[in-house]
Amino acid sequence: MSPFTGSARTTEEWRHLRLTRDGGVATVTLARPEKLNALTFGAYADLRDLIAELARDGSVRALVLGGEGRGFCSGGDVDEIIGATLGMDTGQLLDFNRMTGQVVRALRECPFPVIAAVHGVAAGAGAVLALAADFRVADPSARFAFLFTKVGLSGGDMGAAYLLPRVIGLGHATRLLMLGEPVRAPEAERIGLISALVEEGRADGEAAALARRLADGPALAHAQTKALLTAELDMPLAAAIEMDAATQALLMNSADYAEFHAAFSEKRPPKWQGR
Numbered sequence: 001m002s003p004f005t006g007s008a009r010t011t012e013e014w015r016h017l018r019l020t021r022d023g024g025v026a027t028v029t030l031a032r033p034e035k036l037n038a039l040t041f042g043a044y045a046d047l048r049d050l051i052a053e054l055a056r057d058g059s060v061r062a063l064v065l066g067g068e069g070r071g072f073c074s075g076g077d078v079d080e081i082i083g084a085t086l087g088m089d090t091g092q093l094l095d096f097n098r099m100t101g102q103v104v105r106a107l108r109e110c111p112f113p114v115i116a117a118v119h120g121v122a123a124g125a126g127a128v129l130a131l132a133a134d135f136r137v138a139d140p141s142a143r144f145a146f147l148f149t150k151v152g153l154s155g156g157d158m159g160a161a162y163l164l165p166r167v168i169g170l171g172h173a174t175r176l177l178m179l180g181e182p183v184r185a186p187e188a189e190r191i192g193l194i195s196a197l198v199e200e201g202r203a204d205g206e207a208a209a210l211a212r213r214l215a216d217g218p219a220l221a222h223a224q225t226k227a228l229l230t231a232e233l234d235m236p237l238a239a240a241i242e243m244d245a246a247t248q249a250l251l252m253n254s255a256d257y258a259e260f261h262a263a264f265s266e267k268r269p270p271k272w273q274g275r
Contacts, residue, residue, distance in 0.1 A: 010057070014050060016043040018068075024061035024215035025208070026054055033069025038077035039125055041084075044100055047129075051106035061215035061222070061274065063110070064207045065133060066117040067126075075124025075147060082151065097157075100125065104159045107132040108230050111223040113214050117207035118142045118194075123182075128158040131167065134226060135195040137207040138185055144193060145182040155180070166233060168192045218256045219274030 018029040028050065030037035054060045067073050076082060085093060107114050107129070116122075116133035123145040130136050130144065146164070148157045155161065155177030164173040168191045176183060189197045198206040214222060224247050232240040251257055255273050263270040 010053060011049070014046050016040065016046040017050070019050065021060075023212075024059060024219075025064065025211045026060045026062075027064040027066065027208070027211075030065075030067045030073050033067075035077060036071045036074035036121060037067040037069065037126070038074045038080075040077050040080045041096070041099075044103055047103045048099060048106055051103070051110050055106070055110040055112075061112050061217075061219045062211035063112055063114045064117055064204075064211045065107075065114060065129065066204055066207065067119070071120025071126075072116070072118045072122040072142070073126025073129060074121050075126045100158050104128060104132045104163075108163075111226070112219070113211075113222055113226060115207045115211050115214075117203045118144075119201070119203045121145070123147050125158060128160050128163075131160065131163050131193075132158075135207075135210060136193065137196045137198060137203050137210060138188065138194045139198050139200050139203040140185045141200065142185045142188065142194070142203070143182045144176075144188055145180060146176050147180045149178060150180040216272070218260075218270075218272045220254055220256055221251060224251060 016031075018031045020027045020029075028047070030039075030043070032038060032040075032043075051063075054063065085096065088096070113135065114133040115135040115137060116130040118130050118136055118138040119141050121143055122130045123143075124147045127144045127146050146155055146157075146160055148155045148160075160177060161173070164177060167173075168176075172191045175181075183191075183193065185194065185197055188194045196206065196210075228240075228243060228247060232243065235243070255275050256270070259270050259273065
């Protein structure tokens with residue numbers, strides 16, 4: 001995502017979610033607890049636009065995505081989205097589905113690590129949002145369900161058929177996307193869907209601690225690592241090795257690389273600048 005901005009000002013208030021900042025860590029909270037944080041058209045659009053703004057901002061070094069109340073996110077709102085889509089024509093439906101996919105692309109392409117803090121339900125689009133994060137920190141109450149076939153749609157929604165096999169393998173992904181059955185935290189950890197399983201009620205706190213660790217680290221190195229992980233998913237080995245070489249050559253000219261050597265020589269911790 002380009003850091004260059006046009007004339008539009010930074011959005012100060014978001015209607016469909018809550019944003020807080022703390023020294024390089026941004027926390028985005030889905031805040032419809034009475035509906036288990038079910039997503040609306042506006043919530044999707046706010047997520048798409050907010051992540052793009054944070055990517056251009058330059059001060060964000062890690063993002064935590066969480067949900068208020070009893071769960072992470074129950075997916076698209078049945079009345080406000082599924083009911084509404086029944087009255088849309090093909091062009092409108094294509095626009096909507098492209099928008100939901102743009103949220104996933106934004107999460108994957110933003111230049112900072114994203115940590116999903118998952119407790120309770122992460123279903124449908126909520127499961128895909130967690131999947132699109134770089135880390136998923138969950139407590140024992142977490143359960144993931146890719147419910148799209150349960151409502152008569154393809155399990156490959158919002159990039160799920162692309163991302164999920166790459167995270168947990170084709171066999172497990174086929175089962176989860178085809179059957180739409182819930183996967184509880186212990187199994188999710190076993191098959192690799194969860195990055196870290198933490199104590200009950202500790203998902204938000206542990207996700208925040210991980211975000212702080214990442215934000216205090218070499219941000220440019222993290223950004224390039226994330227970019228390579230995404231870009232090289234479909235590359236042949238020779239092309240991936242060439243991209244790695246070009247990236248390392250660029251980073252060897254960075255201030256952080258020189259700072260590591262100075263810190264090592266002076267026997268002190270590095271003071272990372274992210275450039």
